[in-house]
Amino acid sequence: VLIEGNIFLGAGVGPRGNGREKAEIPFNWGDGVSCAAENTTIRNNLIIDPTDVGIVFYGAPGSVAEDNVISCISRESLGGINMVDGFLYPLEDGEKRFSYQGTTVRNNYIDSFGARIHISIPMGPGVWVPRTKDRTLVGATVHDNTIAGNAAGYGLVVNGVDKFSVYGNKSIASYSGVGDGLRPKYTNYPDEPGPFLFNPDRVTNSDLQKEFAPSKRHLLHLLRCNHGKTNELGYRIYKYGNFEVRAVINAAYLEMLGREPSQKEMEDNIAWLQTDLVSADQLRRKLIAGDEFKKKFGNVAPDDLHPYRIKLWMEMLDGIRKEYLKDNGKMPDAKTMYHTALSRLDRREIQRVDSSTLDKKLMCGYQGWYRCAGDGTNLAWVHYRGFDLNFYDGDCGIEFWPDMSEMDQDEHYLPHKFFHSDGSRAYVYSNANPKSTIRHFKWMHDYGIDGVFVQRFAMEVTIDWDEEAVFSRIGYNHVLDLCRQGANKYGRTYAVMYDLTDMPAGYVDNLINDWKYLVKIMKITKNPDDKAYQHHKGKPVVGIWGVGYHRGYTRGDCEKFIDFLKNDPIYGGCTVMLGVPFEWRSRGGDYLEVYKKADIISPWSVGRLKNINDAKNYAATRVVEDIKWCKENSLEFMPVSFPGFGWGNLKGKKSFISREDGRFLWAQHYSLIKNGANMIYQAMFDELDESTQIYKVTDNPPVGKSKFDTYEGLPSDHYLWQVGEASRMLRGEMPLTDKVPPRKGYDAVNERIASGYEKD
Secondary structure (H helix, E strand, C coil): CEEECCEEEEEECCCCCCCCCCCCCCCCECCCEEECCCCCEEECCEEEEECCEEEEECCCCCCEEECCEEECCCCCEEEEEEECCCCCCECCCCCCEEECCCCEEECCEEECCCCCEEEEEEECHHHCCHHHCCCEEECCEEECCEEECCCECEEEEECCEECCEEECCEECCCECCCCCCCCCCCCCCCCCCCCEEECHHHEECCEECCCCEECCCCCCCCCCCCCCEECCCCCEECCCCHHHHHHHHHHHHHHHHCCCCCHHHHHHHHHHHHHHCCCHHHHHHHHHCCHHHHHHHCCCCHHHHHHHHHHHHHHHHHHHHHHHHHHHCCCCCHHHHHHHHHHHHCCCCCCCCCCCCCCCCEEEEECCCCCCCCCCCCCCCCCCCCCCCCCECCECCCCCCECCCCCCHHHCECCECCECCCCCECCECCCCCHHHHHHHHHHHHHHCCCEEEEEEEHHHHCCCCCHHHHHHHHHHHHHHHHHHHHHHHCCCEEEEEEECCCCCCCCHHHHHHHHHHHHHCCCCCCCCCCCCECEECCEEEEEEECCCCCCCCCHHHHHHHHHHHHHCCCCCCCEEEEEECCCCCCCCCCHHHHHCCCCEEEECCCCCCCCHHHHHHHHHHHHHHHHHHHHHCCCEECCEECCCEECHHHHCCCCEECCHHHHHHHHHHHHHHHCCCCCEEECCCCCCCCCCCCCCECCCCCECCCCCCCCCCCCCCHHHHHHHHHHHHHHCCCCCCCCCCCCCCCHHHHHHHHHHHHHC
16 A cells, blocks of 8 residues: 555644534544555655544554654644554464564654644553553664654653664654643653653663663653543643643744734733633634734634635645746655745745944844853853853852743753752753754844844954864854854844954964954855845944953054955955944043044943943933044944843852843933934843843743842843834934833833833
C-alpha cells in the first residue's frame, strides 16, 4: 500500500472540543492515517489538525512513514506518530510480545505549532494505555525526525520495547503541561514533559540516542484527556502548559488577524484562557467577531469558523502548489509546502526604516555580549558573571533579570542556584542563540525603534593568544551576523561601533585588520542583499567609542583609525561617529583637532545626569553649545540618553540613578529634541550590567543573596514602548511634549506616571 502526497486538513474533534461545529453532536477524535497493513509506505503527506494521531501503526511490520508533516494548528492531537498498540502480529517467543519488525519512522516533521500534540512519537504500550504496560513491542527504527512547536507535550518517549533503534532525531520544541499519569486513582504524576524520555526497566536490547533521559517517576499514560473536568459540551478541559498557552494564542492571532498578538493582548488572553479554561476555537471566534477582523477580511459569522479556516488553508496551500509548480516544474514536498504556508500566516508588511540617513534616527547601543554554558560558544556566563568570573546567587554581574516569558524552551539556559520566590528555577538567555538575538530586532520593529549600533570591543575581537580569546572573537562575529539577519528580517538598521576600552598604545593596527575582516570576509557594508546597514551622507556609518579618554591608547592611535575608516581606498569611505567624554569641549585639549577629523560627535552622558532637572539643564546649556561648535566645524551631533543607572551587583557600589517610571528618560528625549538634536543615541538596548537596558525584564526576579531591581510593576515592555514614542516625536510624527504620553489600555500606569509628575 502506498499513501503519498496527500493533504489532510482536520480529523475529528480535539480533546478540548476544538473542531466541533456548534450544532454538531459531540464526537471524539480521529486519526490522519491508521495503518495495520504490512509493508505500507506513508510518504510526503501534510496532515494538519488530526485529533487522535497523525499516523498510527498497529504493528504493520515492514511499513515506513517518511517525509511527512504532522501539525496541530488549532486542534490538539493525542499523538504524532504512534507505535503503542500491542494486539496484532504477536510473536511466538512470548504471549505479550508484538512485532514492529522493519517498521520505520524517518525524516518526519511533527509540529505542535498552535495546539498540543500530547506525545510526538510514543513507543511502547504503557505510554498510552497503562493496563497494557506489560506488553512489549519489538523491532522498530525511528530516526532523523524533527519535533517542533511551542505547544508540545512530550517528545519521543520509550517504555516497553525490545530491539528498537532510535537515533538522529532532533527537538526544537518547547514542552509543558504534565500528563494525566495514573490519576485520579493514584496521586503520583508522571515525569515532567521533555524531548527524550525512556524507562530503563522496560527498554531492552535497544539503541537510543544519547539525549534520552531516564524517567524519574514513571512514563505511564502521558495524555491529558481522561481525568480533567468537563465543560458544558462534555469535553475535558485542563489548564494549559506555560509554553503551550502562548503558542495557542499566537497561532489564533496569526490565523485570524494575520499578525502576532501584542504583549498586552498576550497577557490578557493568557489570563482568560488559564482562568476560564476556554478553547482555541473560543478565542478564534472572539477574534472573528472583532472590528479588526471585519476591517481586514470582512464579515464572517463566528459559527462559520471551521469553513472559514478550511477555505483559508486550502486557498493558501493551493496557491503555494501552483506557484511552486510554475517555478520548478514539479509539486512541492510536504515540508516545503507547510513551512511556506506558516510564513504566510503573518500577513503584515514589514515597515522598513530608511537606512540611508541618521537624520531623525533614535539608535540604540546593542551589547550582544551575553553567553551561557551550553550555548555552543565555550564561554560560560559571560557578562552575567561577576568580576571573579562566577555566576551564582550572591555573585553575579547583572542588576536586572531578563524577562524569559516569550523565550522558547531552547532559549532557556540554567545558571547555578537561582530560584524565583515560588521555588522554580530562574533561566537566562544567550545572544549566541539566533532566536534570542533576532527576537530583539522583532521587538524593535514592534515598538518602532529604528536600529542599533552593535558594540565591538577592541580587546575581545582581536586577541588570539589563548583559546578563550579566539572563542570570544568567533562569538562576537556570530552575534554581528545575527544582528544583520535580524535587522534585515524586521526592517531595522544596524552599524558597527568599536569600543576602545582597555586597548593599549600601538595596538590600533589590530582594529584596522578586524575591520578589513568584516568587510572582506563577512561582507559588512559590501553585501548587496544587506539592505539594513546604516549609512549617512552616502557612506556606511562606523562608530568609535572612547576617543578623548586618557587611557592606554593614544591620540595618534585614534587619528590613525579615523583616517583609515574615512580614507582607505578599499576599506574606507565611511561616516565616522565618535563616542567622546561628557566634557569633550572644555577638556578636549589636543583631542579637539582629532574630533574635527570625524563626522559625528556623541558625548557619553551616562551617569553624569542624576535627575530630570539635570536632563533639562544639560540640553538647554551644554548641548546647545555642543551643537554650535559642531556646526562651526562641519560636524553633526548625536547626544546620548539613558533610562537610569546602577551597578550594585557588578561592582558592589550603591551608585544609583532612578528611572522615575520613565520620566527621567522622557525628560532627556524631550529636552534634547527641543534644543536641536536631530539624532539620538539611546544607551542601551540590552545592558543589564549597569541598569541601562530598555528591553524586557521580569518583575519576578530570583530571590536570595543577590538583589535585583525591577521596573516596579510597570509592564516589562514599558521602556521599549516609551523609546518608540520618543522616536516618533523625533521624527515629527507626534507633537513635542514634555511629559510621557498616555498609553492606550494602560490606565493604571498612566495614572501612576501622571501622579509622579504632580509630585515633581
